[in-house]
Amino acid sequence: MSTRPTLAVFKFASCDGCQLSLLDAEDELLAVAGAVDIAFFPEASSRMLPGPYDIALVEGSITTSHDAERIQEVRKQSRFLMTIGACATAGGIQALRNWGDTAEFLQAVYARPEYISTLATSTAIADHVTVDFELRGCPINHHQLVEVLSSLIAGRRPRTPTHSVCLDCKRRGTVCVTVAQGIPCLGPVTQAGCGAICPAYDRGCYGCYGPVKQCNSESLGDHFIATGSTPGELVPLFRNFNGYAPEFRAESDRLARRAEGV
Amino acid sequence: MSTSAATELFLAKPHLQQLLNALSARGYCIIGPTIDQSAIVYAEIRTVDELPQGWTDQQEPATYRLVRREDNAWFGYAVGPHSWKRYLFPPFATVAVADRTAAGWQMSTPHEPVPKYAFLGVRACELAAIKIQDKVFLEGAYVDPIYRARREQAFVIAVNCTSAGANCFCTSMNTGPRCTTGFDLALTELPDAFLVEVGSDSGGEVLAELQTRVADVEEQAAAERARQQAVSQITKRLDTTDIRNLLLTNLEHPRWAEVATRCLSCTNCTMVCPTCFCASVNEVSDLQGDHVERQRQWDSCFNLDFSYMNGGHIRNDIRSRYRQWMTHKLASWIDQFGSSGCVGCGRCITWCPVGIDLTEEVAAIRGETP
Structure with a gap:
């Protein structure tokens, strides 16, 4: 019996992009495979061992009653449960349904909506079970994933920075797209992790890594309005991959009320 | 010649x-x-x-x-x-390297050109x-x-x-x-x-x-x-009269809470400041733990985790972080290094995503609210 920690990867409502990030970690993949015992990873291997597992990576959000039950079982089988990605951590892009009418969507999309069994909401894993660590991103950064796995194996705190995207723009020498070009950008209120990619290509940050700690989205929203954006234009900026994260949700709701003149 | x-x-x-x-x-x-x-x-x-x-x-x-x-x-x-x-x-620098060998850890300093x-x-x-x-x-x-x-x-x-x-x-x-x-x-x-x-x-x-x-x-x-x-x-002015004592005797001034409602704590002002010098140092190891690099990178007093010390955050809200930055830059810098930390280049004003102007903040604390 191996003394290496066992690793399991579970998928809920998601696009698979985050668990593919593990397979994309080409330079480190063999080292990861050597450091842990991959016991359950259906996307990668037909070898599927029963639990319990030392480390569970959970991708995706809870959108069905079946998944709401399944996550309870995953939690019971997992010593350390870590969510990977915006879906598992904040509900994902599919959490846009939380502002809509799910029954109406089903009518519009499916020929036989009665075949579909779904919840009215898409919610984060932490809304259902205790989560030991949340790895942000849409998708996650595989360097960060390897870093967290390394830290678990070594028994130390993971080095996953919580600073804003702006700091990474400045370190890499990217000129601020908001100040120099007037492009609304979520960088100042978004946690780093991607390496500040979008502003380096003249795009505002989409907030893929979710809100920074002690996030002041309201000040940023007010500034964008003062400099020419309308509240209605800004709602979809905050309602994106991490739109249902509490801080972004509160700001988009506030902007939506302003857009409606409430 | x-x-x-x-x-x-x-x-x-x-x-x-x-x-x-x-x-x-x-x-x-x-x-x-x-x-x-x-x-x-x-x-x-x-x-x-x-x-x-x-x-x-x-x-x-x-x-x-x-x-x-x-x-x-x-x-x-x-x-x-x-x-x-x-x-x-430089924003990134490797200051030391350690490799595990049969003879124990080998420490070295990288000598890049x-x-x-x-x-x-x-x-x-x-x-x-x-x-x-x-x-x-x-x-x-x-x-x-x-x-x-x-x-x-x-x-x-x-x-x-x-x-x-x-x-x-x-x-x-x-x-x-x-x-x-x-x-x-x-x-x-x-x-x-x-x-x-x-x-x-x-x-x-x-x-x-x-x-x-x-x-x-x-x-x-x-x-x-x-x-x-x-x-x-040049039209912008910062009244520096007795500025050290002005700021350090007004640490509970209501303006700090007011500016905290606007400040994003995003670090831009410190990054563009030509004198801000804060950095953090991390030990970064490979997956096997056989190769470790001590990496230094630009960091900022506006980051929550920058003031994390054993058991908690020293500056646990934006108010205290903005106050730390400005009182250091304009007041306690004088005690520490013998001059102001501000050279009047205006970058922190231009590159603040919400346009906070430190000259206005000082004026407000001085009681000259613009």
Whole structure:
């Protein structure tokens, strides 16, 4: 019996992009495979061992009653449960349904909506079970994933920075797209992790890594309005991959009320 | 050829290329102003054609725009988003390496080649900022070897401002706009020429290779008028009267809570500040734990985790982080390093995404709410 920690990867409502990030970690993949015992990873291997597992990576959000039950079982089988990605951590892009009418969507999309069994909401894993660590991103950064796995194996705190995207723009020498070009950008209120990619290509940050700690989205929203954006234009900026994260949700709701003149 | 510091020499404008050539021949990597990413940034240049000829910047709090000038000035802009800090105090540096071997851990210091920089277009406020960082990195009990290696080799070509931006307030901080010290050569731009002052022996040696002549009285008067134009364009003021005590006796002023409702704590002001020097150091290992690098990177007092100490965060809200930054920059810096930490370049005002203006914050604490 191996003394290496066992690793399991579970998928809920998601696009698979985050668990593919593990397979994309080409330079480190063999080292990861050597450091842990991959016991359950259906996307990668037909070898599927029963639990319990030392480390569970959970991708995706809870959108069905079946998944709401399944996550309870995953939690019971997992010593350390870590969510990977915006879906598992904040509900994902599919959490846009939380502002809509799910029954109406089903009518519009499916020929036989009665075949579909779904919840009215898409919610984060932490809304259902205790989560030991949340790895942000849409998708996650595989360097960060390897870093967290390394830290678990070594028994130390993971080095996953919580600073804003702006700091990474400045370190890499990217000129601020908001100040120099007037492009609304979520960088100042978004946690780093991607390496500040979008502003380096003249795009505002989409907030893929979710809100920074002690996030002041309201000040940023007010500034964008003062400099020419309308509240209605800004709602979809905050309602994106991490739109249902509490801080972004509160700001988009506030902007939506302003857009409606409430 | 010997030149005294007071003599201004006339260098026809196209001959500035001779200066770049002379520096290249001496092995310098020339960093100068050039247009990139909708801004005038500092990057490696080889020819004068890469200078922002005919361009300027319009700056307001949270706004920077490149605009065409009516003339074809080569240095007709204020300061941009970058500062020389990124070349002397690089954003990323590996300061130590450790490898596990059969004989135990092998520690080593990486010896990467040190870039030999020539900085072209250093403004007076930036000379003052470099002097402050010299104090921080070179003159204390612990000398920073990464900074020192770059700084000792650097060749500095200052350029006197002949215009000023809306966020410039160097005259309040007594740092400019006239370049008086800390350069090898200093230029003042006229429509068809530069008047050159020599600030060091190595500056004089390089200049001796160029086609120059002593500037006549009229040319010197024209240069003085051009420099005076920058002074007259500066409108922003920071009243520094007893500023240390003003701030340190107002630590519970309600303005700190008010500015915290606007501040994003995003770190932009500290990143663009040419004197802010904070960094964090991490031990980064590979997956096997056999290779460890000690990596230093720019960090900021605006990061929540920057004040994390055993058991908690010391500055656990935006109010306390903004207050920490501003009181350090303008007040306790004086106790620590003998001068203000602010040189009046205005970058923190321009590049704050929500346009917080520290001169207004000081005025508010002084009771002069704008």
